[in-house]
Amino acid sequence: MPGTNLTREEAQQRAKLLTVDSYEIELDLSGAQEGGTFPSVTTVRFESAEAGAETFIDLVAPAVHEVVLNGKALDVAAVFRDSRIALAHLEAGANELRVVADCAYTNTGEGLHRFVDPVDEQAYLYTQFEVPDARRVFASFEQPDLKATFRFTVTAPAGWTVISNSPTPKAPADDVWRFEPTPRISTYITALIVGPYHAVHSSYEGKDGQSVPLGIYCRPSLAEFLDADAIFDVTRQGFAWFQEKFAYDYPFAKYDQLFVPEFNAGAMENAGAVTIRDQYVFRSKVTDAAYETRAETILHELAHMWFGDLVTMEWWNDLWLNESFATYTSIACQADAEGSKWPHAWTSFANSMKTWAYRQDQLPSTHPIMADIGDLDDVLVNFDGITYAKGASVLKQLVAYVGQDAFFKGVQAYFKAHAFGNTRLSDLLGALEETSGRDLTAWSKAWLETAGINILRPEIETDASGVITAFAVRQEAPALPAGAKGQPVLRPHRIAVGLYDLADGKLVRTDRIELDIDGDLTAVPELVGRARPAVVLLNDDDLSYAKVRLDEVSLANVTAHLGDFTASLPRALCWASAWDMTRDGELAARDYLALVLSGVGKESDIGVVQSLHRQVKLAVDLYADPAWRAQGLATWTEATLEHLRTAAPGSDHQLAWARAFAATARTEEQLALLSALLDGSEEIEGLAVDTELRWAFLERLAATGIADEPAIAAELERDRTAAGERHAATARAARPTAEAKAEAWASVVEGDTLPNAVQEAVIGGFVQSDQSELLAPFTAKYFAAVKEVWDTRSHEIAQQIAVGLYPSLQVSAQTLAQTDEWLASAEPNAALRRLVSESRAGVERALKAQAADAAAGS
Numbered sequence: 001m002p003g004t005n006l007t008r009e010e011a012q013q014r015a016k017l018l019t020v021d022s023y024e025i026e027l028d029l030s031g032a033q034e035g036g037t038f039p040s041v042t043t044v045r046f047e048s049a050e051a052g053a054e055t056f057i058d059l060v061a062p063a064v065h066e067v068v069l070n071g072k073a074l075d076v077a078a079v080f081r082d083s084r085i086a087l088a089h090l091e092a093g094a095n096e097l098r099v100v101a102d103c104a105y106t107n108t109g110e111g112l113h114r115f116v117d118p119v120d121e122q123a124y125l126y127t128q129f130e131v132p133d134a135r136r137v138f139a140s141f142e143q144p145d146l147k148a149t150f151r152f153t154v155t156a157p158a159g160w161t162v163i164s165n166s167p168t169p170k171a172p173a174d175d176v177w178r179f180e181p182t183p184r185i186s187t188y189i190t191a192l193i194v195g196p197y198h199a200v201h202s203s204y205e206g207k208d209g210q211s212v213p214l215g216i217y218c219r220p221s222l223a224e225f226l227d228a229d230a231i232f233d234v235t236r237q238g239f240a241w242f243q244e245k246f247a248y249d250y251p252f253a254k255y256d257q258l259f260v261p262e263f264n265a266g267a268m269e270n271a272g273a274v275t276i277r278d279q280y281v282f283r284s285k286v287t288d289a290a291y292e293t294r295a296e297t298i299l300h301e302l303a304h305m306w307f308g309d310l311v312t313m314e315w316w317n318d319l320w321l322n323e324s325f326a327t328y329t330s331i332a333c334q335a336d337a338e339g340s341k342w343p344h345a346w347t348s349f350a351n352s353m354k355t356w357a358y359r360q361d362q363l364p365s366t367h368p369i370m371a372d373i374g375d376l377d378d379v380l381v382n383f384d385g386i387t388y389a390k391g392a393s394v395l396k397q398l399v400a401y402v403g404q405d406a407f408f409k410g411v412q413a414y415f416k417a418h419a420f421g422n423t424r425l426s427d428l429l430g431a432l433e434e435t436s437g438r439d440l441t442a443w444s445k446a447w448l449e450t451a452g453i454n455i456l457r458p459e460i461e462t463d464a465s466g467v468i469t470a471f472a473v474r475q476e477a478p479a480l481p482a483g484a485k486g487q488p489v490l491r492p493h494r495i496a497v498g499l500y501d502l503a504d505g506k507l508v509r510t511d512r513i514e515l516d517i518d519g520d521l522t523a524v525p526e527l528v529g530r531a532r533p534a535v536v537l538l539n540d541d542d543l544s545y546a547k548v549r550l551d552e553v554s555l556a557n558v559t560a561h562l563g564d565f566t567a568s569l570p571r572a573l574c575w576a577s578a579w580d581m582t583r584d585g586e587l588a589a590r591d592y593l594a595l596v597l598s599g600v601g602k603e604s605d606i607g608v609v610q611s612l613h614r615q616v617k618l619a620v621d622l623y624a625d626p627a628w629r630a631q632g633l634a635t636w637t638e639a640t641l642e643h644l645r646t647a648a649p650g651s652d653h654q655l656a657w658a659r660a661f662a663a664t665a666r667t668e669e670q671l672a673l674l675s676a677l678l679d680g681s682e683e684i685e686g687l688a689v690d691t692e693l694r695w696a697f698l699e700r701l702a703a704t705g706i707a708d709e710p711a712i713a714a715e716l717e718r719d720r721t722a723a724g725e726r727h728a729a730t731a732r733a734a735r736p737t738a739e740a741k742a743e744a745w746a747s748v749v750e751g752d753t754l755p756n757a758v759q760e761a762v763i764g765g766f767v768q769s770d771q772s773e774l775l776a777p778f779t780a781k782y783f784a785a786v787k788e789v790w791d792t793r794s795h796e797i798a799q800q801i802a803v804g805l806y807p808s809l810q811v812s813a814q815t816l817a818q819t820d821e822w823l824a825s826a827e828p829n830a831a832l833r834r835l836v837s838e839s840r841a842g843v844e845r846a847l848k849a850q851a852a853d854a855a856a857g858s
Contacts, residue, residue: 067099356389
């Protein structure tokens with residue numbers, strides 16, 4: 001449907017012509033329990049700058065019954081086409097449009113999503129409108145700079161609750177929920193959440209008598225697991241910290257957080273009604289890293305209430321600023337807020353978000369942080385590691401560059417100047433220049449308008465007694481990946497240089513120097529005349545965004561003592577550097593495995609431990625020489641079992657090692673242990689084999705052919721929940737038979753009825769690293785089907801398939817050739833071309849890494 005792909009030029013023309021005043025939206029959801037379609041009536045009042053002008057309003061609907069413009073009924077067949085309603089002969093000044101339509105419930109997580117809980121067989125609804133899906137529920141001018149007020153009136157089944165952006169009215173006797181108008185906001189952050197949800201209420205009590213009602217919602221079947229007090233604690237902490245830093249009171253009337261089913265993302269910043277994936281209501285024991293991630297998500301969405309909702313980007317090319325600001329400030333809040341449980345949050349950021357950014361920035365689709373977003377198709381595939389993680393890294397660099405006080409003073413001025421309006425990047429940079437006194441033109445051009453990563457290396461000379469006689473930082477700008485646009489550039493960096501020495505077997509920082517570097521070589525005279533330390537760590541404290549390499553002496557000491565840093569952040573930076581070297585083929589996969597095995601036992605940060613588990617498995621599965629892989633997997637699996645048995649009973653580390661073992665168990669004895677832990681005939685002290693861990697064990701047993709369909713069905717009978725159904729779908733798709741693979745493939749590719757979350761579960765089970773031979777025949781099927789899938793499915797569903805079913809495990813020159821042939825002949829649109837090209841780059845990288853590992857073993 002080309003009409004759904006709004007271009008930037010079309011949006012600019014429409015914004016120049018129109019000022020939107022208000023929407024009144026009436027929805028009849030009384031038939032939600034049965035599904036299908038629902039009546040939608042939209043009345044929108046807007047002003048036109050010209051008499052007789054033409055424009056259009058967006059609507060994705062199975063049927064439109066009535067279009068009335070300024071009192072005149074229009075011919076629906078003539079004006080509604082291709083998801084747009086043409087509006088001609090506008091009056092100068094005030095106009096009124098009324099649209100009566102039937103809109104559709106979805107099961108894709110887009111528009112108005114409908115889910116039936118197998119526990120109580122009740123339907124639960126929620127909206128997800130970012131980027132352009134408000135038009136699936138009501139007729140709208142679907143672009144962020146046409147803000148308006150929104151008044152929702154919703155008819156719902158008796159006994160249900162309706163939540164929206166405005167405060168929830170008292171339950172009406174006639175089941176018609178009438179909301180007060182919102183402030184002026186964008187269409188994509190309006191929201192409705194409807195159903196028999198369970199609720200817990202509290203408030204945030206701020207200074208000067210401020211009181212903000214707080215609500216937390218989830219399905220009744222999850223209520224026993226809802227730790228509302230912990231969620232409220234994080235929320236209140238965020239309110240206090242953000243209002244102090246932003247010097248602007250929370251701008252909406254209340255703040256609800258709604259844990260909803262089958263959510264595609266982590267959460268969504270609907271104004272005053274944030275939706276969050278309900279996997280964050282933990283049914284079973286999780287590690288503290290999961291609680292930290294949930295808290296970051298909560299704080300990220302809360303930050304958006306100011307940056308994104310109160311002040312909104314004019315167009316989607318500044319999406320990065322929305323997401324990067326929310327990410328940066330959420331991590332800063334976790335690290336700095338009084339009473340925070342996660343003062344080590346920047347370690348987690350370096351460990352997870354930064355590695356995501358580095359990976360994304362080395363793909364052929366790499367792009368400047370400030371991306372060129374020509375249309376909606378562009379933005380839909382741009383929720384990536386550059387938009388979120390690189391952007392946040394660069395904001396952290398900017399804060400170091402201008403100073404935190406000046407940064408937040410600029411932000412305060414920005415909010416006051418643009419409240420309930422729309423902005424461009426230049427508006428924020430102008431405010432920061434005013435408060436910091438720095439000219440940010442060159443900084444912005446170097447960091448925001450160019451792609452790629454710099455590499456920083458120390459160049460150290462010492463005399464015979466080990467005293468430093470010369471020290472400089474060498475900056476390199478590697479060539480961009482083949483196919484990427486732009487040229488590599490050197491950038492200005494604000495970095496710290498950390499000096500570490502061994503004391504009682506521990507690596508302790510003895511000094512730190514902070515400086516600006518620029519150009520290809522920056523001398524650091526402050527270090528001349530000092531004794532050479534055991535480790536010199538560039539970009540200590542992770543102030544900048546760059547790949548860091550160690551000098552020969554530091555590398556030897558880090559290799560021997562990586563687990564011995566007394567602080568978590570330098571350990572995380574060194575772990576990240578080692579992983580990056582492995583991905584680049586500079587460190588053999590077998591040597592990365594050895595490094596991890598030598599240091600992971602000393603790693604106290606559970607988030608880092610869990611990342612190492614994932615990375616080692618990936619390295620051995622994809623980056624190891626195939627001739628050595630079985631040995632590497634055996635070594636890793638034996639290590640996971642040893643750590644499981646020796647971890648402190650009941651600890652997070654024990655749980656993490658149990659999951660790592662379950663992901664890789666392979667010998668008859670190891671799989672027998674999984675079976676015994678599952679049926680209770682064997683126990684490991686302190687390890688609670690609860691619902692989620694049972695499924696982890698069973699999924700591995702299914703993938704190895706031990707657990708059959710009756711075993712899966714029996715486990716599902718124990719866990720008759722939505723999560724249980726997803727796990728069962730994963731286990732069935734994981735079975736190592738041609739029939740199971742064909743069944744899974746057909747349900748996803750040939751059928752189109754699976755809900756988004758179930759489809760994701762099937763794909764996750766289908767792709768098993770131990771089953772590459774079994775999956776090989778599906779390579780040709782993928783290329784035969786993916787374009788039609790893309791053209792006929794919704795964006796979220798199509799992207800799951802295009803990325804999830806690409807033959808990433810078929811690491812061969814043949815896969816590259818098949819991909820290239822398809823790219824040349826299929827004529828995919830830019831978004832699909834990008835996703836397939838990114839997946840191809842993964843295979844190409846794996847081939848190079850395998851060659852490096854083979855060379856190391858020869």
